[in-house]
Amino acid sequence: MKTILEKNGANIRYRPVGQFEETRFEKIHNVIFSDSNRASIKVAEEIASLIKKKQEANKNCVLGLATGSSPIKVYEELVRMHKEEGLSFKNVITFNLDEYLPMEKDNRQSYWYFMHEHLFNHVDIAPENIHIPDGTISGEEVIEYCIAYDDKIKKNGGLDFQLLGIGRTGHVGFNEPGSHYNSGTRVITLDHITLVDAAPAFLGIDNVPRKAITMGISTVMSAKRIVLLGWGENKANIIKKTVEGEISPQVPATYLQNHKNCTFVLDTGAGSQLTRNKTPWLVDESLDWTESLTSKAIVWLCNETNKSILSLTDKDYNDNGMSGLLAVKDSYDLNIQMFNKLQHTITGWPGGKPNADDSSRPERAEPAKKRVIIFSPHPDDDVISMGGTFDRLIEQGHEVHVVYQTSGNIAVSDTDALRYAEISKRIAPSEEAQKIIDSIKEKKESSFDSLEVRKLKGNIRRGESYAGVRYLGLDDANVHFLDLPFYETGTIKKNNLSEADISIMIDIITEIKPHQVFAAGDLADPHGTHKVCLDAVFESMKRLKSEAFMDDCWLWLYRGAWHEWDVDEIEMAVPMSPSQVLKKRYAIFCHQSQKDGVMFQGDDSREFWMRAEERNKNTAEKYRALGLSHYAAMEAFVRHKF
Structure with a gap:
């Protein structure tokens, strides 16, 4: 979406071009960008403009800052402006929203560490102007400390600008459901959903602190200007409740409806449930x-x-x-017209039906035997999201290749890794096995895995992948592991997509020269790997567009691990019989490290096979309710056209 920026005093107002800005449903000004990067840059420009205006008036600029994944690109752009355009932070005073309790500053999960890594270490802000709640404050001192934190904000003239994210509970800062409008900075017990969302960063929910220090609603609302960032489909429902719902302490972000200068800056995913879009x-x-x-x-x-x-x-x-x-x-x-459109999406021939009229079928009849790549971001997305279609493609004689883009090593628990290492030592005693055992046993909370442990965890996922596709009848020679470099950091935080990643992707596509490519379009993945892996597919295929084999190559996007396509979006629906549903289930079971107590399962406590079966069953039921044929289950796909 195109936008224009309107100066409103020290603020920049983001106004969509050619679209109504607000509706009778909406109670908070918001603007939706096509992607979060563009949106983040605009927010950074507003902050920079405010800093410069304050500098011209010889005044300090007091910023309230947020942590989490949402503001990272904003901070990157501010750092770029500092280094390349001379933006100075010498007049900037910052107050962060919150911090886990207890939490040491040098812990990589602390917000002190986060802010210095992403912003403060790279700009010329004075250390004494940085204020982040202290996660080491003891119980006796914490009340006085919180009062003093609010007083310090007031003594500095109040917050000129407050940057916010939003949690799926509707929390801003760590103001969880039940927070009072008049609340100040205080200690709060975190909601279970918040703990679940934080679990990936802490390598498991049991490692997430149960309490935090947070600015209160009253503290946040005192800011002269508020900008809230919302990215991705995971935030869509809570954004709708906040923007269109009634003010309620059960959704603390709704208090922002009463702020006179607040803008929600969203991407298309986060804004997708707003009435004007849905x-x-x-x-x-x-x-x-x-x-x-x-x-x-x-x-x-x-x-x-x-x-x-x-x-x-x-x-x-x-x-x-x-x-x-x-x-x-x-x-x-x-x-x-609509009935026929949906009827024509249903096919039992995902690779195309040979010697058939394909004018109203989702896939081409020719070539009858296709070369197929199934890209799987993690080493189990293939069978979880399209195991039935995978099985059908093999049965119908296509040359199927499955390509695992990442090792998935961080999703293997230390307990599983230790068990495998100990089994290995019993079979063939070695110093290497003992070294791995010692490394796991001596590992401290929130510390990195050693390279040897990461390799073991990657090999566990690799062995499970072989087991899953062998069960479907795929030959080992058609299984490929890319171990894309962006993923291999040993932590939840990944590197940006690099030329090395793209080069590896281009090589595998060029080698196979596929007629069909399947890739994960399930961008609700909470740790972002799916998004990076899909970007890698898009970029590599874009660069290969001039190659002759690409003229006959179609790209299909699947979902299913986290969300499913809406029925009106579906362009190919592959029915599954009850026996195929069971076969898919057993292929998923081969991924044993991801079956019981999976580390990164998001807000759904069920195992992945349960989620997948329910979504496939629901898709079939939606088709039946619309008046079409009734099947046990369906996997759905959308064709991406470059």
Whole structure:
């Protein structure tokens, strides 16, 4: 989306171009960017503008700062401005929102460490101007410390600008559900969902501190200007509740509705559930009824009326804000068109049906035997997200290759690694095995795995991957492990995608010369690896576009581990029989290190096979409810066109 920036005093207001800015549903000003990087740069520009204006007036600029993944790109851009454009932080005083309790400053999970790593170590801010809640404060001193923290903000003239993220509980800072509007800086017990979200960074929920020091709602609301960042589909539901819901202590971020100078800066994923995006016909009846919007509206109307597609009437359309559609076609034609569109997405031949009319099928009939790459970000996404389709492609004689983009080593617990190391030592005693055993036993909380331990964990995932695809009948020669460098940091925080990563991707695609590529489009993955891996697929295929084999190469995106495609988005739906559902389940079972007590499972406590089966069953049920054939389960795909 294009945006313009409007100066409003010291602030920059982000106003969308060519789209209504606010609706009767929305109670907080917000703007949606096509991606979080562009949005972050605009926010950094506003902060820089404020710093410069204060410098011109010979005044300090008091910033309230947030941590977490959301503001990282903002800080990167501020650092770039400092180094390349001479932006000075000498007049900047900062107050951070929160800190875990207890937490030592030098712990890599501390917010003190985070802020220095991402911002303070790289700019010319005076150390005495940096204020971050102290995670080592004892119980007797903490109340006085919190009062003093608020007093220090007031003595410095109050917060000129407060940067916020938002948690899935609706917390800002660590103001969890139940926080009072008048609350000041204090100690708070963290909500379970917050602990779950923090678990990946701490390598398990048991390692996450249960308490934190946080600025209160009143402290945050006292800021002259507030900008809240929201990225990704994981934040979409809480963004909708915050922007469109009633003010409630159960969603503390809704208090921001009462702030006079607050903007939510979102990407398309985070803004996807807002009424103007999810159901724009309820906001503006003078819409451009594109094919995709029409499909989305009809599926929504079926769910809203609890009717199948062919049962919808003119009254259903008129009563639900869709009269504009009837000005183009009557309900009978609309219903038939949509029914046929969905009917044609269903195929038992994901590689194309040989010697068949493919004019209304999702895949080409020729070549009858295709070379296929299934890219799997982690060493189990292939069977979790498209195990049934994987199985079908092999059964139908296609040359299938599975390519695991990362080692997945950080997702193996120390307990599992120790068990394998001890078994290895019993079979073949060695100094190397003992070294690994000692390294695991002596490992301190939040410390890195040694290189040897990481290799062992990677080999555990590799062995499980072989077991899973062998169960589906794939030959070992068609299994490829890339171990992309961006992932191999030994920590949750990964490096940016590099030329080395792209080069490895280009080599494997060039070697196989595929007719079909399947890749993970499941960007709700909470630790971001799916996004980087998909970017690697996009970039490598883009660079290969001029190659002759690419003229006949289609890219299909799958989901399923975290979310599923909406029915109106689906372009290929592959039915699964009950026996195939079981076969997929057993292939997932081969990934034993990820089965019981998986380390990074997000907000869903069920095992991945349970989630996958429910999502596949639900997709089939949605098709049935719309009036189409009933299957036990379905895997869904969207074709990406470059």
